[in-house]
Structure formats: C-alpha cells, structure tokens
Amino acid sequence: xxxxxxxxxxxxxxxxxxxxxxxxxxxxxxxxxxxxxxxxxxxxxxxxxxxxxxxxxxxxxxxxxxxxxxxxxxxxxxxxxxxxxxxxxxxxxxxxxxxx
Numbered sequence: 001x002x003x004x005x006x007x008x009x010x011x012x013x014x015x016x017x018x019x020x021x022x023x024x025x026x027x028x029x030x031x032x033x034x035x036x037x038x039x040x041x042x043x044x045x046x047x048x049x050x051x052x053x054x055x056x057x058x059x060x061x062x063x064x065x066x067x068x069x070x071x072x073x074x075x076x077x078x079x080x081x082x083x084x085x086x087x088x089x090x091x092x093x094x095x096x097x098x099x100x
Contacts, residue, residue, distance in 0.1 A: 028064040029053055054082055059089045
C-alpha cells in the first residue's frame with residue numbers, strides 16, 4: 001500500500017527526470033567563425049565516428065568538441081566529396097597567413 005507521501009515523491013522524481021533528459025544538439029554552431037554565415041552541412045566521418053560541419057558559404061569545415069570549435073584540415077577527410085574544394089580554401093587561407 002502506498003501513501004500519499006510516497007506518491008508525491010515518485011511523481012516529483014518523474015517530473016524532475018522529464019526536465020533533465022539529455023537533448024540532441026540541433027545546431028552546435030550559430031554561425032561560421034570565418035565568414036559569419038549559418039549555412040552548415042553535417043559531414044559524417046564514419047571511420048573516426050565524428051561529425052564535421054561544412055559551411056556551404058565559404059567551404060570551411062569545422063569540428064565542435066567539448067565546447068571548442070576547430071578548423072578541420074581537409075587532408076584528414078579521406079573520401080569526403082567536398083575535399084578538393086575545402087583544400088583550395090584551406091591552402092588560400094594558410095598562404096595568406098604565411099605572407100604576414
């Protein structure tokens with residue numbers, strides 16, 4: 001036999017678990033750190049079990065991990081259909097950085 005106190009505590013626990021359920025990240029980046037646009041395509045790397053986010057506006061690919069955003073070097077993206085385009089942008093970015 002359950003008492004009203006037992007029911008209250010069980011109901012409270014159930015209610016708390018509803019509010020603290022993990023949620024799926026829908027949009028880990030609001031905008032591209034390089035160009036400021038928000039047109040991302042998720043790129044799944046099955047070998048590494050990672051998801052990168054390719055900016056469709058500037059062809060820069062980003063990895064979001066533990067609250068940090070890092071640029072993905074295209075040389076690490078074997079089999080990605082966007083690799084050639086990303087490589088061109090990556091080389092241009094690094095050529096201009098080396099000029100300074």
